[in-house]
Amino acid sequence: MRNFDYKNPTKILFGKGEIAKLKTEIPEGSKVLMLYGGGSIKKNGIYDQVQKALAGFDCVEFGGIPPNPEYAVLMDALKVIKEENIDYLLAVGGGSVIDGTKFLSSAALYEGDEPWEILDKKIPTLKGMPFGTVLTLPATGSEMNSGAVITRADIKEKRVMGGSGLFPQFSILDPSVVASIPERQIANGLADAYTHVMEQYMTFPIEANLQDRFAESIMQTLIEVAPKIMKDPSNYTDAANFMWSCTMALNGLIQKGVPTDWAIHMMGHELTALYGIDHARTLAIIAGPHYKYSFEKKKEKLAQYAERVWDIREGSVENKAHAGIQKTIDFFHSIGIKTQLSEYTTDFEGTSAEVAKRLKEKGMIALGEHGAITPADAEKIVEMSY
Numbered sequence: 001m002r003n004f005d006y007k008n009p010t011k012i013l014f015g016k017g018e019i020a021k022l023k024t025e026i027p028e029g030s031k032v033l034m035l036y037g038g039g040s041i042k043k044n045g046i047y048d049q050v051q052k053a054l055a056g057f058d059c060v061e062f063g064g065i066p067p068n069p070e071y072a073v074l075m076d077a078l079k080v081i082k083e084e085n086i087d088y089l090l091a092v093g094g095g096s097v098i099d100g101t102k103f104l105s106s107a108a109l110y111e112g113d114e115p116w117e118i119l120d121k122k123i124p125t126l127k128g129m130p131f132g133t134v135l136t137l138p139a140t141g142s143e144m145n146s147g148a149v150i151t152r153a154d155i156k157e158k159r160v161m162g163g164s165g166l167f168p169q170f171s172i173l174d175p176s177v178v179a180s181i182p183e184r185q186i187a188n189g190l191a192d193a194y195t196h197v198m199e200q201y202m203t204f205p206i207e208a209n210l211q212d213r214f215a216e217s218i219m220q221t222l223i224e225v226a227p228k229i230m231k232d233p234s235n236y237t238d239a240a241n242f243m244w245s246c247t248m249a250l251n252g253l254i255q256k257g258v259p260t261d262w263a264i265h266m267m268g269h270e271l272t273a274l275y276g277i278d279h280a281r282t283l284a285i286i287a288g289p290h291y292k293y294s295f296e297k298k299k300e301k302l303a304q305y306a307e308r309v310w311d312i313r314e315g316s317v318e319n320k321a322h323a324g325i326q327k328t329i330d331f332f333h334s335i336g337i338k339t340q341l342s343e344y345t346t347d348f349e350g351t352s353a354e355v356a357k358r359l360k361e362k363g364m365i366a367l368g369e370h371g372a373i374t375p376a377d378a379e380k381i382v383e384m385s386y
Protein backbone atom coordinates (compact mmCIF):
# COMPACT_ATOMS: atom_id res chain seq x y z
CA MET A 1 0.00 0.00 0.00
CA ARG A 2 1.23 3.49 -0.79
CA ASN A 3 1.69 6.19 1.83
CA PHE A 4 -1.22 8.56 2.22
CA ASP A 5 -2.65 11.51 4.12
CA TYR A 6 -6.35 11.42 4.82
CA LYS A 7 -8.49 14.24 6.08
CA ASN A 8 -12.09 14.83 5.13
CA PRO A 9 -13.52 17.73 7.10
CA THR A 10 -17.06 17.67 5.65
CA LYS A 11 -19.76 16.96 8.21
CA ILE A 12 -22.56 14.80 6.83
CA LEU A 13 -26.14 15.09 8.11
CA PHE A 14 -27.92 12.13 6.61
CA GLY A 15 -31.61 11.26 6.66
CA LYS A 16 -35.22 12.31 6.53
CA GLY A 17 -35.95 15.79 7.85
CA GLU A 18 -32.29 16.77 8.22
CA ILE A 19 -32.71 19.90 6.06
CA ALA A 20 -34.23 21.61 9.11
CA LYS A 21 -30.81 21.44 10.77
CA LEU A 22 -29.45 24.06 8.37
CA LYS A 23 -30.15 26.66 11.00
CA THR A 24 -27.70 25.15 13.44
CA GLU A 25 -24.97 24.42 10.87
CA ILE A 26 -24.63 27.89 9.35
CA PRO A 27 -22.84 30.22 11.78
CA GLU A 28 -25.16 32.72 13.41
CA GLY A 29 -25.07 36.19 11.90
CA SER A 30 -23.87 34.98 8.48
CA LYS A 31 -24.97 36.80 5.36
CA VAL A 32 -25.95 33.86 3.20
CA LEU A 33 -26.15 33.44 -0.57
CA MET A 34 -28.36 30.49 -1.41
CA LEU A 35 -27.48 29.06 -4.85
CA TYR A 36 -29.63 26.73 -6.90
CA GLY A 37 -30.23 25.44 -10.42
CA GLY A 38 -33.05 25.69 -12.92
CA GLY A 39 -35.90 25.48 -10.46
CA SER A 40 -36.54 21.80 -9.70
CA ILE A 41 -36.30 22.68 -5.99
CA LYS A 42 -39.35 24.94 -6.33
CA LYS A 43 -41.48 22.05 -7.57
CA ASN A 44 -40.43 19.33 -5.15
CA GLY A 45 -40.66 21.22 -1.87
CA ILE A 46 -36.91 21.45 -1.17
CA TYR A 47 -36.92 25.23 -1.66
CA ASP A 48 -39.65 25.65 0.94
CA GLN A 49 -37.85 23.44 3.44
CA VAL A 50 -34.62 25.41 2.99
CA GLN A 51 -36.41 28.77 3.25
CA LYS A 52 -38.05 27.67 6.48
CA ALA A 53 -34.75 26.54 7.96
CA LEU A 54 -33.08 29.81 6.96
CA ALA A 55 -35.78 31.98 8.51
CA GLY A 56 -33.46 33.64 11.03
CA PHE A 57 -30.72 34.51 8.51
CA ASP A 58 -30.06 37.48 6.29
CA CYS A 59 -30.26 35.58 3.01
CA VAL A 60 -30.01 36.45 -0.70
CA GLU A 61 -30.76 33.95 -3.51
CA PHE A 62 -29.19 33.22 -6.85
CA GLY A 63 -30.94 30.68 -9.10
CA GLY A 64 -30.32 29.54 -12.64
CA ILE A 65 -27.02 27.66 -12.42
CA PRO A 66 -27.31 25.29 -15.40
CA PRO A 67 -26.16 21.66 -15.62
CA ASN A 68 -22.43 21.81 -16.44
CA PRO A 69 -22.12 25.03 -14.43
CA GLU A 70 -21.40 27.88 -16.76
CA TYR A 71 -18.66 30.38 -16.03
CA ALA A 72 -20.61 33.40 -17.34
CA VAL A 73 -23.55 32.64 -15.02
CA LEU A 74 -21.22 32.13 -12.08
CA MET A 75 -19.59 35.49 -12.75
CA ASP A 76 -23.05 37.08 -12.29
CA ALA A 77 -23.30 35.30 -8.95
CA LEU A 78 -19.85 36.58 -8.02
CA LYS A 79 -21.10 40.14 -8.51
CA VAL A 80 -23.94 39.45 -6.07
CA ILE A 81 -21.45 38.10 -3.51
CA LYS A 82 -19.41 41.30 -3.74
CA GLU A 83 -22.33 43.74 -3.86
CA GLU A 84 -24.21 42.13 -1.00
CA ASN A 85 -21.17 41.45 1.21
CA ILE A 86 -21.97 37.77 1.37
CA ASP A 87 -19.87 35.71 3.77
CA TYR A 88 -21.48 32.25 3.58
CA LEU A 89 -22.59 30.21 0.56
CA LEU A 90 -25.26 27.53 0.52
CA ALA A 91 -25.57 25.25 -2.50
CA VAL A 92 -28.95 23.56 -2.93
CA GLY A 93 -28.67 21.19 -5.87
CA GLY A 94 -26.73 18.47 -7.64
CA GLY A 95 -23.12 18.38 -8.76
CA SER A 96 -23.50 21.40 -11.00
CA VAL A 97 -24.79 23.75 -8.30
CA ILE A 98 -22.29 22.43 -5.76
CA ASP A 99 -19.38 22.74 -8.21
CA GLY A 100 -20.50 26.23 -9.18
CA THR A 101 -20.58 27.13 -5.49
CA LYS A 102 -17.06 25.76 -5.04
CA PHE A 103 -15.88 27.98 -7.88
CA LEU A 104 -17.54 30.96 -6.19
CA SER A 105 -16.03 30.03 -2.84
CA SER A 106 -12.63 30.22 -4.49
CA ALA A 107 -13.31 33.22 -6.75
CA ALA A 108 -14.75 35.29 -3.88
CA LEU A 109 -11.36 35.31 -2.16
CA TYR A 110 -9.21 35.31 -5.31
CA GLU A 111 -6.94 38.31 -5.57
CA GLY A 112 -6.12 38.18 -9.31
CA ASP A 113 -8.13 40.07 -11.95
CA GLU A 114 -9.68 37.20 -13.84
CA PRO A 115 -11.04 34.21 -11.87
CA TRP A 116 -10.80 32.01 -14.98
CA GLU A 117 -7.08 31.85 -14.08
CA ILE A 118 -8.00 29.53 -11.19
CA LEU A 119 -9.00 26.96 -13.81
CA ASP A 120 -6.65 27.94 -16.60
CA LYS A 121 -3.50 28.05 -14.47
CA LYS A 122 -4.65 25.18 -12.23
CA ILE A 123 -4.30 27.29 -9.07
CA PRO A 124 -5.21 25.14 -6.04
CA THR A 125 -7.65 26.73 -3.59
CA LEU A 126 -6.27 26.45 -0.08
CA LYS A 127 -8.82 28.81 1.42
CA GLY A 128 -12.28 29.61 0.14
CA MET A 129 -15.39 31.35 1.40
CA PRO A 130 -17.12 28.87 3.74
CA PHE A 131 -20.05 26.96 2.28
CA GLY A 132 -22.45 24.13 2.96
CA THR A 133 -24.66 22.06 0.69
CA VAL A 134 -28.09 20.50 0.52
CA LEU A 135 -27.71 17.67 -1.99
CA THR A 136 -30.66 17.11 -4.31
CA LEU A 137 -29.14 14.60 -6.74
CA PRO A 138 -26.88 11.69 -5.79
CA ALA A 139 -24.16 11.29 -8.43
CA THR A 140 -20.92 13.22 -8.28
CA GLY A 141 -19.77 13.00 -4.66
CA SER A 142 -19.10 16.75 -4.86
CA GLU A 143 -20.98 17.11 -1.55
CA MET A 144 -18.06 15.48 0.27
CA ASN A 145 -15.00 16.23 -1.84
CA SER A 146 -12.92 19.26 -2.74
CA GLY A 147 -13.09 19.14 -6.54
CA ALA A 148 -15.22 20.99 -9.08
CA VAL A 149 -15.70 21.02 -12.84
CA ILE A 150 -16.61 24.30 -14.55
CA THR A 151 -17.76 24.86 -18.13
CA ARG A 152 -17.12 27.84 -20.36
CA ALA A 153 -19.37 27.69 -23.38
CA ASP A 154 -17.80 30.54 -25.37
CA ILE A 155 -14.54 28.62 -25.74
CA LYS A 156 -16.10 25.13 -25.41
CA GLU A 157 -14.04 24.28 -22.34
CA LYS A 158 -14.75 22.14 -19.31
CA ARG A 159 -12.03 22.44 -16.68
CA VAL A 160 -11.33 20.94 -13.27
CA MET A 161 -10.30 22.79 -10.13
CA GLY A 162 -9.92 21.97 -6.46
CA GLY A 163 -7.88 22.24 -3.31
CA SER A 164 -8.09 21.55 0.39
CA GLY A 165 -10.04 24.79 0.90
CA LEU A 166 -12.98 23.52 -1.13
CA PHE A 167 -14.53 20.86 1.07
CA PRO A 168 -18.06 21.81 2.07
CA GLN A 169 -18.29 22.57 5.80
CA PHE A 170 -21.37 20.38 5.92
CA SER A 171 -23.65 18.55 3.52
CA ILE A 172 -27.23 17.56 4.17
CA LEU A 173 -28.19 14.29 2.49
CA ASP A 174 -31.91 13.61 2.75
CA PRO A 175 -32.73 10.61 0.54
CA SER A 176 -36.35 11.83 0.26
CA VAL A 177 -35.14 14.28 -2.42
CA VAL A 178 -34.56 11.36 -4.81
CA ALA A 179 -38.33 10.87 -5.29
CA SER A 180 -38.61 13.76 -7.76
CA ILE A 181 -35.51 13.03 -9.86
CA PRO A 182 -36.30 12.16 -13.49
CA GLU A 183 -35.24 8.72 -14.74
CA ARG A 184 -32.52 10.15 -16.96
CA GLN A 185 -30.82 11.82 -14.01
CA ILE A 186 -31.15 8.74 -11.78
CA ALA A 187 -29.40 6.73 -14.50
CA ASN A 188 -26.74 9.41 -14.77
CA GLY A 189 -26.15 9.28 -11.02
CA LEU A 190 -25.78 5.51 -11.04
CA ALA A 191 -23.38 5.55 -14.00
CA ASP A 192 -21.29 8.44 -12.68
CA ALA A 193 -20.85 6.94 -9.22
CA TYR A 194 -20.12 3.50 -10.67
CA THR A 195 -17.43 4.94 -12.93
CA HIS A 196 -15.93 6.90 -10.04
CA VAL A 197 -15.35 3.63 -8.28
CA MET A 198 -13.91 2.00 -11.40
CA GLU A 199 -11.49 4.90 -11.96
CA GLN A 200 -10.04 4.29 -8.50
CA TYR A 201 -10.03 0.51 -8.73
CA MET A 202 -9.45 -0.71 -12.31
CA THR A 203 -5.68 -0.23 -12.31
CA PHE A 204 -3.22 -2.88 -11.13
CA PRO A 205 -3.13 -5.01 -7.98
CA ILE A 206 -1.12 -3.66 -5.05
CA GLU A 207 -2.69 -5.72 -2.29
CA ALA A 208 -4.61 -2.84 -0.77
CA ASN A 209 -7.22 -5.31 0.31
CA LEU A 210 -9.53 -3.06 2.26
CA GLN A 211 -9.62 -0.39 -0.47
CA ASP A 212 -10.44 -3.10 -3.03
CA ARG A 213 -13.27 -4.44 -0.93
CA PHE A 214 -14.65 -0.97 -0.19
CA ALA A 215 -14.71 -0.34 -3.94
CA GLU A 216 -16.26 -3.72 -4.78
CA SER A 217 -18.95 -3.26 -2.15
CA ILE A 218 -19.94 0.14 -3.51
CA MET A 219 -20.22 -1.30 -7.02
CA GLN A 220 -22.25 -4.26 -5.74
CA THR A 221 -24.59 -1.93 -3.87
CA LEU A 222 -25.10 0.25 -6.94
CA ILE A 223 -25.79 -2.80 -9.12
CA GLU A 224 -28.28 -4.10 -6.56
CA VAL A 225 -30.11 -0.82 -6.10
CA ALA A 226 -30.08 0.28 -9.79
CA PRO A 227 -33.16 -1.54 -11.13
CA LYS A 228 -35.15 -0.74 -7.97
CA ILE A 229 -34.39 2.97 -7.85
CA MET A 230 -34.95 3.30 -11.62
CA LYS A 231 -38.38 1.79 -11.17
CA ASP A 232 -39.41 3.63 -8.02
CA PRO A 233 -37.31 6.61 -6.90
CA SER A 234 -39.73 7.24 -4.05
CA ASN A 235 -38.63 4.13 -2.16
CA TYR A 236 -36.74 5.67 0.78
CA THR A 237 -34.63 2.62 1.58
CA ASP A 238 -33.39 2.30 -1.99
CA ALA A 239 -32.85 6.05 -2.23
CA ALA A 240 -30.77 5.97 0.96
CA ASN A 241 -28.54 3.17 -0.35
CA PHE A 242 -28.20 4.92 -3.71
CA MET A 243 -27.34 8.25 -2.13
CA TRP A 244 -24.76 7.03 0.35
CA SER A 245 -23.08 4.86 -2.32
CA CYS A 246 -22.67 7.90 -4.58
CA THR A 247 -21.14 9.95 -1.79
CA MET A 248 -18.78 7.17 -0.72
CA ALA A 249 -17.72 6.60 -4.34
CA LEU A 250 -15.93 9.93 -4.51
CA ASN A 251 -15.21 11.31 -1.07
CA GLY A 252 -11.56 10.32 -1.20
CA LEU A 253 -11.73 7.24 1.00
CA ILE A 254 -11.36 4.46 -1.57
CA GLN A 255 -8.52 6.14 -3.43
CA LYS A 256 -6.21 6.41 -0.46
CA GLY A 257 -3.02 4.39 -0.82
CA VAL A 258 -3.85 3.05 -4.30
CA PRO A 259 -3.12 4.02 -7.92
CA THR A 260 -5.95 5.81 -9.72
CA ASP A 261 -6.77 6.18 -13.40
CA TRP A 262 -9.22 9.07 -14.24
CA ALA A 263 -8.49 8.84 -17.99
CA ILE A 264 -12.16 8.05 -18.68
CA HIS A 265 -13.18 11.30 -16.99
CA MET A 266 -10.59 13.39 -18.80
CA MET A 267 -11.67 12.09 -22.22
CA GLY A 268 -15.33 12.27 -21.19
CA HIS A 269 -15.08 15.94 -20.19
CA GLU A 270 -13.97 16.74 -23.74
CA LEU A 271 -17.09 15.03 -25.14
CA THR A 272 -19.28 17.17 -22.88
CA ALA A 273 -17.36 20.30 -23.91
CA LEU A 274 -17.77 19.45 -27.61
CA TYR A 275 -21.30 18.03 -27.73
CA GLY A 276 -22.97 18.81 -24.39
CA ILE A 277 -23.47 15.10 -23.69
CA ASP A 278 -24.39 14.48 -20.02
CA HIS A 279 -21.26 13.84 -17.95
CA ALA A 280 -22.22 10.32 -16.88
CA ARG A 281 -23.05 9.31 -20.44
CA THR A 282 -19.63 10.38 -21.70
CA LEU A 283 -18.13 7.99 -19.16
CA ALA A 284 -20.29 5.13 -20.40
CA ILE A 285 -19.11 5.90 -23.95
CA ILE A 286 -15.41 5.84 -23.05
CA ALA A 287 -15.21 3.12 -20.35
CA GLY A 288 -15.53 0.05 -22.59
CA PRO A 289 -13.08 1.24 -25.26
CA HIS A 290 -10.62 2.41 -22.58
CA TYR A 291 -10.62 -0.96 -20.82
CA LYS A 292 -10.30 -2.82 -24.12
CA TYR A 293 -7.44 -0.59 -25.24
CA SER A 294 -5.60 -0.84 -21.90
CA PHE A 295 -6.46 -4.54 -21.49
CA GLU A 296 -2.94 -5.90 -20.89
CA LYS A 297 -2.20 -3.37 -18.15
CA LYS A 298 -5.56 -3.78 -16.42
CA LYS A 299 -6.45 -7.42 -16.91
CA GLU A 300 -5.64 -8.60 -13.38
CA LYS A 301 -7.94 -6.03 -11.80
CA LEU A 302 -10.57 -6.56 -14.49
CA ALA A 303 -10.55 -10.29 -13.71
CA GLN A 304 -10.76 -9.68 -9.95
CA TYR A 305 -13.67 -7.30 -10.59
CA ALA A 306 -15.45 -9.86 -12.80
CA GLU A 307 -15.01 -12.51 -10.15
CA ARG A 308 -15.93 -10.56 -7.05
CA VAL A 309 -18.50 -8.10 -8.37
CA TRP A 310 -20.15 -10.16 -11.13
CA ASP A 311 -19.49 -13.64 -9.77
CA ILE A 312 -17.71 -14.85 -12.92
CA ARG A 313 -15.75 -17.80 -11.59
CA GLU A 314 -14.87 -19.78 -14.72
CA GLY A 315 -12.09 -19.25 -17.25
CA SER A 316 -8.63 -17.73 -17.51
CA VAL A 317 -7.68 -14.28 -16.25
CA GLU A 318 -8.18 -12.98 -19.81
CA ASN A 319 -11.60 -14.60 -20.18
CA LYS A 320 -12.79 -13.19 -16.88
CA ALA A 321 -11.37 -9.76 -17.68
CA HIS A 322 -13.19 -9.66 -21.03
CA ALA A 323 -16.40 -10.77 -19.33
CA GLY A 324 -15.95 -7.99 -16.75
CA ILE A 325 -15.80 -5.38 -19.51
CA GLN A 326 -18.91 -6.80 -21.16
CA LYS A 327 -20.79 -6.85 -17.84
CA THR A 328 -19.92 -3.18 -17.35
CA ILE A 329 -21.29 -2.25 -20.77
CA ASP A 330 -24.40 -4.38 -20.10
CA PHE A 331 -24.87 -2.57 -16.79
CA PHE A 332 -24.94 0.80 -18.53
CA HIS A 333 -27.44 -0.56 -21.06
CA SER A 334 -29.60 -1.99 -18.26
CA ILE A 335 -30.15 1.54 -16.93
CA GLY A 336 -30.93 2.91 -20.37
CA ILE A 337 -27.56 4.45 -21.13
CA LYS A 338 -26.19 4.12 -24.65
CA THR A 339 -22.49 3.45 -24.95
CA GLN A 340 -21.52 4.56 -28.47
CA LEU A 341 -20.74 8.12 -29.46
CA SER A 342 -22.67 7.77 -32.71
CA GLU A 343 -25.81 7.15 -30.66
CA TYR A 344 -25.49 10.69 -29.27
CA THR A 345 -24.37 12.68 -32.32
CA THR A 346 -24.23 12.19 -36.05
CA ASP A 347 -21.39 14.68 -36.14
CA PHE A 348 -18.79 12.35 -34.64
CA GLU A 349 -16.26 12.16 -37.49
CA GLY A 350 -13.01 13.79 -36.41
CA THR A 351 -13.90 13.75 -32.70
CA SER A 352 -10.97 11.54 -31.75
CA ALA A 353 -8.41 13.89 -33.31
CA GLU A 354 -10.12 16.88 -31.71
CA VAL A 355 -10.08 15.26 -28.25
CA ALA A 356 -6.40 14.39 -28.67
CA LYS A 357 -5.60 17.95 -29.69
CA ARG A 358 -7.45 19.41 -26.72
CA LEU A 359 -5.81 17.07 -24.22
CA LYS A 360 -2.41 17.98 -25.63
CA GLU A 361 -3.13 21.71 -25.40
CA LYS A 362 -3.96 21.27 -21.73
CA GLY A 363 -0.82 19.29 -21.03
CA MET A 364 -2.79 16.10 -20.41
CA ILE A 365 -0.21 14.02 -22.20
CA ALA A 366 0.24 11.20 -19.70
CA LEU A 367 -3.13 9.97 -18.43
CA GLY A 368 -3.98 6.85 -16.49
CA GLU A 369 -2.41 5.03 -13.56
CA HIS A 370 0.87 4.52 -15.44
CA GLY A 371 0.85 7.91 -17.13
CA ALA A 372 0.92 5.86 -20.32
CA ILE A 373 -2.12 7.23 -22.16
CA THR A 374 -0.82 9.88 -24.55
CA PRO A 375 -3.05 12.05 -26.74
CA ALA A 376 -2.34 9.57 -29.56
CA ASP A 377 -3.70 6.75 -27.38
CA ALA A 378 -6.72 8.86 -26.41
CA GLU A 379 -7.35 9.39 -30.10
CA LYS A 380 -7.51 5.63 -30.66
CA ILE A 381 -9.73 5.08 -27.62
CA VAL A 382 -12.22 7.76 -28.66
CA GLU A 383 -12.25 6.33 -32.17
CA MET A 384 -13.15 2.92 -30.73
CA SER A 385 -16.18 4.58 -29.10
CA TYR A 386 -17.81 5.70 -32.39
Ligand code: NZQ
Pocket residue numbers: 036037038039040041044065066067068069093094095096097099136137138139140141142145147148149177178180181182185188189192250265279
Ligand atom coordinates in the same frame (compact mmCIF):
# COMPACT_ATOMS: atom_id res chain seq x y z
O1 NZQ B 1 -31.30 22.64 -12.29
P1 NZQ B 1 -32.47 21.97 -11.68
O2 NZQ B 1 -33.78 22.53 -12.10
O3 NZQ B 1 -32.35 21.84 -10.20
O4 NZQ B 1 -32.53 20.47 -12.29
C1 NZQ B 1 -31.45 19.57 -12.17
C2 NZQ B 1 -30.65 19.44 -13.46
O5 NZQ B 1 -31.43 19.75 -14.58
C3 NZQ B 1 -32.00 18.18 -11.97
N1 NZQ B 1 -32.24 17.86 -10.55
C4 NZQ B 1 -31.35 17.90 -9.53
N2 NZQ B 1 -31.95 17.46 -8.39
C5 NZQ B 1 -33.23 17.17 -8.69
C6 NZQ B 1 -33.42 17.43 -10.07
N3 NZQ B 1 -34.61 17.25 -10.67
C7 NZQ B 1 -35.64 16.81 -9.90
N4 NZQ B 1 -35.51 16.51 -8.58
C8 NZQ B 1 -34.33 16.69 -7.94
N5 NZQ B 1 -34.21 16.38 -6.63
O6 NZQ B 1 -30.99 17.33 -12.47
C9 NZQ B 1 -30.33 17.97 -13.54
C10 NZQ B 1 -28.85 17.67 -13.50
O7 NZQ B 1 -28.25 18.26 -12.38
P2 NZQ B 1 -26.66 18.32 -12.26
O8 NZQ B 1 -26.34 18.99 -10.98
O9 NZQ B 1 -26.08 18.90 -13.49
O10 NZQ B 1 -26.26 16.79 -12.22
P3 NZQ B 1 -25.05 16.03 -11.57
O11 NZQ B 1 -25.20 15.96 -10.10
O12 NZQ B 1 -24.92 14.78 -12.32
O13 NZQ B 1 -23.78 16.97 -11.84
C11 NZQ B 1 -23.08 16.94 -13.04
C12 NZQ B 1 -21.90 17.93 -12.99
O14 NZQ B 1 -20.95 17.53 -11.99
C13 NZQ B 1 -19.64 17.39 -12.56
C14 NZQ B 1 -19.97 17.02 -13.99
O15 NZQ B 1 -18.88 17.21 -14.85
C15 NZQ B 1 -21.14 17.92 -14.30
O16 NZQ B 1 -20.69 19.22 -14.61
N6 NZQ B 1 -18.84 16.44 -11.78
C16 NZQ B 1 -18.38 16.86 -10.58
C17 NZQ B 1 -17.53 16.08 -9.81
C18 NZQ B 1 -17.03 16.54 -8.51
N7 NZQ B 1 -17.19 17.80 -8.17
O17 NZQ B 1 -16.44 15.79 -7.76
C19 NZQ B 1 -17.10 14.75 -10.25
C20 NZQ B 1 -17.86 14.21 -11.39
O18 NZQ B 1 -17.04 13.27 -12.04
C21 NZQ B 1 -18.35 15.23 -12.38
O19 NZQ B 1 -17.33 15.58 -13.31
Ligand code: ZN
Pocket residue numbers: 140192193195196265279
Ligand atom coordinates in the same frame (compact mmCIF):
# COMPACT_ATOMS: atom_id res chain seq x y z
ZN1 ZN C 1 -17.90 11.69 -12.79
